[in-house]
Amino acid sequence: MMRRLFLISVPYLWLLALFLIPFVIVLKIALSDTALSIPPYTPQIDISAGWEGLKGFFAALDMENFVWLTEDDLYWKAYVSSLKIATISTLLALLVGYPIAYGMAQAPQEWRATLMMLIILPFWTSFLIRVYAWMGILSQEGLLNQLLMGLGLISDPLIILNTNTAVYIGIVYTYLPFMILPIYSALEKLDASLLEAAEDLGCSRFKAFWLVTIPLSKGGIIAGSFLVFIPAIGEFVIPSLLGGSSTLMIGKVLWEEFFSNRDWPVAAAVAVVLLLILIIPIILFQRNEQKQREAE
Amino acid sequence: MTLDVFAPWEDPTEKPLIQFKGVTKRYGSFTAIDNLTQDIYAREFFALLGPSGCGKTTMMRMLAGFETPTEGQILIAGQDMAAVPPNERAVNMMFQSYALFPHLSIWDNIAFGLRRMKMPKAQIEERVEDMLRLTRMTQFSRRKPHQVSGGQRQRVALARSLARAPKLLLLDEPLGALDKKLREETQFELMDIQEKTGTTFVIVTHDQEEAMTVASRVAVMDHGKIIQVSTPPKIYEEPNSVYVADFIGDVNIIEGAAHKTSDDGYDIKWAEGQEPIHAKTTAVLNEGQKAFVALRPEKISIAEEKPEGAVNAVKGKIIDIGYLGNISTYHVELPGGVMVKAQATNTRRLSRRNFSWEDEVWLSWTLTAASVLER
Amino acid sequence: MKRFTWFNATSLTLGFAFLYLPMIILVIYSFNASKLVTVWAGFSTKWYGELMRNDQMLDAAWVTIKVAVASSTLATILGTMAAYVMVRGGRFMGRTLFSGMIFAPLVMPEVITGLSLFLLFKPIFTQMGAHTIILAHATFAMCYVSVVVSSRLVSFDKSLEEAALDLGCTPFESFRLVTLPIIAPAVISGWLLAFTLSLDDLVIANFTTGPDATTLPMKIWSAVRLGVNPQINALSTLMIGVVTIGVIIASISTKRAALRQKADEQAAAG
Numbered sequence: 001m002m003r004r005l006f007l008i009s010v011p012y013l014w015l016l017a018l019f020l021i022p023f024v025i026v027l028k029i030a031l032s033d034t035a036l037s038i039p040p041y042t043p044q045i046d047i048s049a050g051w052e053g054l055k056g057f058f059a060a061l062d063m064e065n066f067v068w069l070t071e072d073d074l075y076w077k078a079y080v081s082s083l084k085i086a087t088i089s090t091l092l093a094l095l096v097g098y099p100i101a102y103g104m105a106q107a108p109q110e111w112r113a114t115l116m117m118l119i120i121l122p123f124w125t126s127f128l129i130r131v132y133a134w135m136g137i138l139s140q141e142g143l144l145n146q147l148l149m150g151l152g153l154i155s156d157p158l159i160i161l162n163t164n165t166a167v168y169i170g171i172v173y174t175y176l177p178f179m180i181l182p183i184y185s186a187l188e189k190l191d192a193s194l195l196e197a198a199e200d201l202g203c204s205r206f207k208a209f210w211l212v213t214i215p216l217s218k219g220g221i222i223a224g225s226f227l228v229f230i231p232a233i234g235e236f237v238i239p240s241l242l243g244g245s246s247t248l249m250i251g252k253v254l255w256e257e258f259f260s261n262r263d264w265p266v267a268a269a270v271a272v273v274l275l276l277i278l279i280i281p282i283i284l285f286q287r288n289e290q291k292q293r294e295a296e
Numbered sequence: 297m298t299l300d301v302f303a304p305w306e307d308p309t310e311k312p313l314i315q316f317k318g319v320t321k322r323y324g325s326f327t328a329i330d331n332l333t334q335d336i337y338a339r340e341f342f343a344l345l346g347p348s349g350c351g352k353t354t355m356m357r358m359l360a361g362f363e364t365p366t367e368g369q370i371l372i373a374g375q376d377m378a379a380v381p382p383n384e385r386a387v388n389m390m391f392q393s394y395a396l397f398p399h400l401s402i403w404d405n406i407a408f409g410l411r412r413m414k415m416p417k418a419q420i421e422e423r424v425e426d427m428l429r430l431t432r433m434t435q436f437s438r439r440k441p442h443q444v445s446g447g448q449r450q451r452v453a454l455a456r457s458l459a460r461a462p463k464l465l466l467l468d469e470p471l472g473a474l475d476k477k478l479r480e481e482t483q484f485e486l487m488d489i490q491e492k493t494g495t496t497f498v499i500v501t502h503d504q505e506e507a508m509t510v511a512s513r514v515a516v517m518d519h520g521k522i523i524q525v526s527t528p529p530k531i532y533e534e535p536n537s538v539y540v541a542d543f544i545g546d547v548n549i550i551e552g553a554a555h556k557t558s559d560d561g562y563d564i565k566w567a568e569g570q571e572p573i574h575a576k577t578t579a580v581l582n583e584g585q586k587a588f589v590a591l592r593p594e595k596i597s598i599a600e601e602k603p604e605g606a607v608n609a610v611k612g613k614i615i616d617i618g619y620l621g622n623i624s625t626y627h628v629e630l631p632g633g634v635m636v637k638a639q640a641t642n643t644r645r646l647s648r649r650n651f652s653w654e655d656e657v658w659l660s661w662t663l664t665a666a667s668v669l670e671r
Numbered sequence: 672m673k674r675f676t677w678f679n680a681t682s683l684t685l686g687f688a689f690l691y692l693p694m695i696i697l698v699i700y701s702f703n704a705s706k707l708v709t710v711w712a713g714f715s716t717k718w719y720g721e722l723m724r725n726d727q728m729l730d731a732a733w734v735t736i737k738v739a740v741a742s743s744t745l746a747t748i749l750g751t752m753a754a755y756v757m758v759r760g761g762r763f764m765g766r767t768l769f770s771g772m773i774f775a776p777l778v779m780p781e782v783i784t785g786l787s788l789f790l791l792f793k794p795i796f797t798q799m800g801a802h803t804i805i806l807a808h809a810t811f812a813m814c815y816v817s818v819v820v821s822s823r824l825v826s827f828d829k830s831l832e833e834a835a836l837d838l839g840c841t842p843f844e845s846f847r848l849v850t851l852p853i854i855a856p857a858v859i860s861g862w863l864l865a866f867t868l869s870l871d872d873l874v875i876a877n878f879t880t881g882p883d884a885t886t887l888p889m890k891i892w893s894a895v896r897l898g899v900n901p902q903i904n905a906l907s908t909l910m911i912g913v914v915t916i917g918v919i920i921a922s923i924s925t926k927r928a929a930l931r932q933k934a935d936e937q938a939a940a941g
């Protein structure tokens with residue numbers, strides 16, 4: 001019994017101390033006032049004052065930082081823009097990822113392990129480097145513009161880097177494996193005789209795809225979409241490197257509040273709101289996973 | 297009965313090796329074992345037989361120490377096992393999946409339990425070699441479990457669980473993963489090894505043929521209770537209930553009302569206007585009580601003419617014939633719609649077989665052929 | 672036998688071109704003689720030479736590797752324990768909270784994790800640095816490790832552990848002699864995953880570091896913010912090369928092991 005207690009308590013306490021408590025601190029600081037931008041923030045709990053101290057502590061907490069977030073339209077614009085960028089990127093990733101996953105699932109058996117490895121390989125290489133790789137391609141004198149102008153398709157270079165388009169490309173590129181893998185695993189399980197049955201019952205090939213393949217890969221599509229959408233919302237590196245000054249994303253705003261403005265309470269308030277926005281997709285994602293597990 | 301027959305359960309001076317005393321095991325609201333009391337003796341080959349979910353596996357896992365009784369006591373060699381963890385019990389188990397360690401060679405699998413006993417190295421080697429010889433696995437000792445066949449894996453699992461020379465060996469569906477032919481061979485091998493080592497075996501199985509073949513006694517279980525414990529012939533010939541009769545082998549059950557006759561038997565009235573069935577039994581029934589006649593198909597003779605002087609004889613019509621090669625099963629409809637199965641050995645070639653569909657035939661059986669059951 | 676249709680072949684070709692061309696271009700241009708990354712001026716390895724002489728970069732690489740080894744080892748121990756608790760722990764107080772805390776870091780934006788850990792560490796440690804990055808990385812990587820290990824544990828035949836107990840092992844011996852050797856591949860891939868996550872992380876490290884500890888991603892970050900930099904191309908090429916070789920070796924060896932296993936099983940059945 002001692003052994004079991006030890007086994008449970010070590011990771012449990014670790015996560016409590018380094019995951020849960022920090023969040024409580026974030027919440028507390030989000031409700032505090034800035035006192036010269038350095039700790040201690042007011043209010044502080046005065047333990048010696050006992051119950052009265054605790055009451056005083058809660059009374060001094062306020063929503064000032066949150067009020068500030070609503071007053072300055074930078075913040076809510078950043079939230080809306082993050083949602084928009086994440087949504088568009090997710091749809092693009094689905095559009096790009098589905099044919100790849102489909103092609104993999106249809107590939108000859110002896111090819112699949114290799115294709116799978118090729119999908120996973122970029123995941124092991126540095127995220128930062130993969131985003132950086134696009135900077136040389138998308139810049140005004142970059143390879144893409146050189147190619148297009150060389151082919152005579154355009155006469156003036158396109159401006160892609162430092163726009164939202166570059167951010168979409170970056171998000172789709174880096175999170176594509178997360179879209180492909182769940183869809184692939186759903187499609188791979190699909191029994192080929194189902195399609196034959198649909199065709200036997202009078203469907204055209206396209207109709208069979210639409211009526212059988214798509215519905216049966218729905219679980220994978222949903223899982224993949226959340227796996228792209230959730231991290232995209234809080235993304236910081238991609239909008240900073242590929243986006244421009246007009247690209248508003250909440251991860252970037254938080255970073256700047258923290259590192260440039262050194263306003264920790266506002267940064268904490270931004271984090272709390274970001275978390276609230278993420279709760280709904282996270283719960284939906286988990287519910288989808290649960291459903292998938294139960295279906296098996 | 298001669299003295300050298302192995303039947304310690306009939307000897308009141310014999311001390312049982314295992315005692316279940318009023319054992320109950322509940323999982324939440326589900327009762328897996330229901331107030332069960334049973335003795336098992338040393339050197340027995342004891343079979344727990346029943347459908348899945350009847351509690352036989354729970355009983356075995358309690359003996360191994362993986363489950364603890366909710367109520368009651370389990371004693372092994374007189375010692376209460378409640379506080380003894382599995383690794384300190386002189387009990388070993390052969391798992392249904394064999395549970396061979398995939399990362400260890402066959403040799404190391406067998407030596408695994410011996411190493412835990414802090415046995416000297418030379419002694420371990422000797423013991424492992426003995427076990428390999430016993431199970432005819434010597435030439436495969438350096439292989440990994442996945443490099444040998446299913447039947448060989450089964451033998452390794454047996455060798456591993458016997459290596460520690462346990463007082464009691466538990467076998468959980470030991471032959472379930474083998475095909476029919478191999479299973480039959482292995483049954484005799486198991487009996488042979490049990491006899492050689494003198495270990496007490498408790499086997500869990502849902503296969504009645506397997507239980508009948510290997511066991512010295514069979515316990516038929518249902519819903520956490522033991523319905524009947526007896527030797528295989530007694531279980532087959534003298535079932536104590538319709539459940540046991542039906543579970544073991546093929547049987548015809550005819551329901552009727554019992555009436556005492558002058559000799560120590562009963563007449564069972566089973567259909568209006570039909571001669572009652574005459575049967576001898578040790579059971580004591582009330583006049584007119586509902587009773588069941590359990591009649592094995594092979595104990596029924598089938599003939600064109602009414603046999604002279606038969607105690608029980610009824611006329612019926614052949615509805616169906618199941619041809620199995622060595623025997624044929626005839627499905628005969630009796631007056632009133634009762635269906636009875638009768639078996640006959642095919643001593644003659646098929647072309648000369650004398651019964652066909654729709655034939656009228658006479659079924660007959662002796663006074664002692666059937667059992668009369670109350671439930 | 673299935674064959675590639677032209678549609679599938681096309682979508683796969685385009686898809687993999689999209690995934691791999693940017694990295695291939697990056698590698699090619701690391702051998703460009705020109706400082707202007709977009710103009711090809713002949714083959715040269717001079718950026719590799721410059722990289723090797725860049726002490727700041729080498730220091731950062733050294734710090735990163737130390738942090739990654741320490742944090743992934745810690746994460747593997749904690750994550751394996753957590754996986755064991757999740758799969759075999761049965762019921763205990765606060766199980767839902769526990770599984771929530773295992774799952775949440777996987778979907779948590781790095782900026783939030785980083786900020787919250789900074790706010791925790793700030794009053795506790797007089798100075799932040801490599802030690803605080805290690806704690807931070809171990810915390811979020813242990814969740815990934817526990818996912819990898821528990822997916823292996825779920826398919827682990829529980830009767831193997833029971834057999835070990837039955838043959839006289841104490842529960843700890845049964846874990847050490849039976850469970851651990853069998854789940855070892857999952858534990859190792861968990862470690863590698865944690866190691867890569869730590870090597871790769873910019874955001875959390877930036878929040879939880881101090882003046883004395885600069886990791887490689889932080890160094891790369893400050894260089895590339897100013898634009899494309901051929902030294903970073905050279906560094907990227909080295910990193911991509913190491914990962915590619917590692918992944919290829921790993922996949923070949925697992926494939927070989929699978930083939931061997933298959934051959935053995937066929938031989939055993941025959």
